[in-house]
Structure formats: structure tokens, C-alpha cells
Amino acid sequence: MSVLEKPAAPAAAAPPQPPKRWKRHEVIAGYGFLTPWLIGFFGLTAVPMLASLYLSFTRYNLFGAPEWIGLDNYLLLFEDPQFRQAAKVTLMYAVIGTPLKLAAALAIAMLLNSKRRGQGFYRSVFYAPSLIGASVSIAIVWRALFIDDGIVDRIGSGVGLDWGGWIGNPSLVMPMFVLLTTWQFGAPMVIFLAGLKQVPNELYEAAAVDGAGRWRKFVSITLPMLSPVIFFNLLLEAIHSFQIFSSAFIISNGTGAPAGSSLFYTLYLYLRGFQDFRMGYASAMAWVLVLVVGALTFVMFKTSNAWVHYGGDER
Incomplete structure (x- = not known):
């Protein structure tokens, strides 16, 4: 090896990776914290919106079953x-x-x-x-x-x-x-x-x-x-x-x-x-x-x- 050449620097050690079970626990905890929001979103927003979309194609008076009428409304x-x-x-x-x-x-x-x-x-x-x-x-x-x-x-x-x-x-x-x-x-x-x-x-x-x-x-x-x-x-x-x-x-x-x-x-x-x-x-x-x-x-x-x-x- 030439005297002008410097020895290659040793590769930096990779940071230790947390065990997979730790990651799984973090994901579970994250979804646990999100659960109240998800219940509210689907129960109070997404499902009622989809229901209203269906009702917009029906004749419905709150007291009887919806009657499908297509685009008439x-x-x-x-x-x-x-x-x-x-x-x-x-x-x-x-x-x-x-x-x-x-x-x-x-x-x-x-x-x-x-x-x-x-x-x-x-x-x-x-x-x-x-x-x-x-x-x-x-x-x-x-x-x-x-x-x-x-x-x-x-x-x-x-x-x-x-x-x-x-x-x-x-x-x-x-x-x-x-x-x-x-x-x-x-x-x-x-x-x-x-x-x-x-x-x-x-x-x-x-x-x-x-x-x-x-x-x-x-x-x-x-x-x-x-x-x-x-x-x-x-x-x-x-x-x-x-x-x-x-x-x-x-x-x-x-x-x-x-x-x-x-x-x-x-x-x-x-x-x-x-x-x-x-x-x-x-x-x-x-x-x-x-x-x-x-x-x-x-x-x-x-x-x-x-x-x-x-x-x-x-x-």
C-alpha cells in the first residue's frame, strides 16, 4: 500500500434495532390510542354519510322503509x-x-x-x-x-x-x-x-x-x-x-x-x-x-x- 494512501475508515456500526416484538407492541398501543377516534369517525361520520348517500336515491319519510327511486331526487x-x-x-x-x-x-x-x-x-x-x-x-x-x-x-x-x-x-x-x-x-x-x-x-x-x-x-x-x-x-x-x-x-x-x-x-x-x-x-x-x-x-x-x-x- 502506498504511503500516500490512507487506510479506509472502519464502517460505522449500525444502530441496534429494537426487537420485532417491541415494534408490534408500539403498533398495538398506537391503534389503542386511535380507537376512540376511529369509533367516532365510523360511527358518527363515515357510516351516516354512506347511509345518507343511499337515502338520496330513495323516497323515505322516516316512518316507512326507503323506496328506491334512482336519480329522481x-x-x-x-x-x-x-x-x-x-x-x-x-x-x-x-x-x-x-x-x-x-x-x-x-x-x-x-x-x-x-x-x-x-x-x-x-x-x-x-x-x-x-x-x-x-x-x-x-x-x-x-x-x-x-x-x-x-x-x-x-x-x-x-x-x-x-x-x-x-x-x-x-x-x-x-x-x-x-x-x-x-x-x-x-x-x-x-x-x-x-x-x-x-x-x-x-x-x-x-x-x-x-x-x-x-x-x-x-x-x-x-x-x-x-x-x-x-x-x-x-x-x-x-x-x-x-x-x-x-x-x-x-x-x-x-x-x-x-x-x-x-x-x-x-x-x-x-x-x-x-x-x-x-x-x-x-x-x-x-x-x-x-x-x-x-x-x-x-x-x-x-x-x-x-x-x-x-x-x-x-x-
């Missing part, structure tokens, strides 16, 4: 004017309410991002409506505020605006529901606030040296850096907007009045299933909603590559 949906009205109302609510809610959440998050005395208190105050906003009690209070001769109507009359109650006015019902969902901006606000904490301050300092103003910093730094958070909030709030039920049921007294202006999709599904006992028809409505939300989610993920920028992207 799905075909009847698109001939039902109330179904189209419910889809229209829900889509309008999602298109208007979701962006306004996220805009309010982002604006308040940016205000709370700066260090100031009592910051924790202000965060708690702004988050509080999200803890109680979807409850029945808040829906009852909201109805009392906007009925004819309610507080909001009295304030309007005091400044010369005769609304006659928002709940009884078909043109004002949707703004009332949009205002309610916008008021519940606490959850996306907290997520935006966490995202703002991750934006490096050096980017703003460099932009200030280049002469960028607040608007330029917001457009060129804040929005691109927050794009994953915006996408996450947008996806969640869009899905939630299709699930509105309790506030619509309480405020409209379970009727969708006036003139169907508060007939949201889930409310109409409830009326057909538990008022008319057309469970097959209601199940078909539920699966149409699942397909619509699934398609919306798919489209959002596919289009996110054009505007969502993650750390390490070269775009």
Missing part, C-alpha cells in the same frame, strides 16, 4: 324554485360576506400587531364575538336589534332613515346577515395576527429606505408574505359560509321569510327533511352541497399556485 332539485332560491341566497352570502369578514379581520390584526399598552385586552375584546357569535342566544339578540321598532330601527328613524325593520325588508335581510358574519371576525383575525408576526421587519426597513409608503409596503410585502394565511382563511370561511344555519333559523323563525330572502341552503334542507319528512330529498340536497364544496375546494387549490407564495419559492 336529484332531478327534482333542479325543477324546484325554492331550491334555486336557497342556492342563490347562500351563494350571495358567501360571495359578499366572506371577503368583508376577511378584510375586517386583516385590518384589525394589523392594528393589533403594533406594541401598545393593553394589547392583550384589545385582542380579547375583538376575539370575544367569535366565541359567542354562532350561538342561539346571539341570534335572538340580533333579531331583537333588527326587528321593526328595534334599536337599529329607532336609531335610523332618529336620523331620518325609515327602514321599517331590517328583518321584514327583503332588501335589507342579506346586509343584516353579512353584518353578523363580519362581526364574528375574531378567528381569522388571530390567524392573520400570527402570520403578521412571521413577516421579517427587515423587509419593511429596506422598503422604507427605497422610499416606499405604507400602501406600497402593504401591497408589495404584507400581502405576498401573508398569501398562505389568506388562502387558509379564505378556504375555511368560504366553507363555513355554506354551512350557515342557526342564525338563519332563529332570525327568520325557521321560514326563510321574507319572500325567501333568508332561505339559506341548510335551512331549506332542514325544512324538507324535518318539516316535510322528505329525508331522501334532503339527503340529495346534502350530497349536492358536498359536491359543490368539494369542487370549490379543488378549484381554490388549483388556482392557488398563481397567487400563494410559500417560503423558499423562486417565483
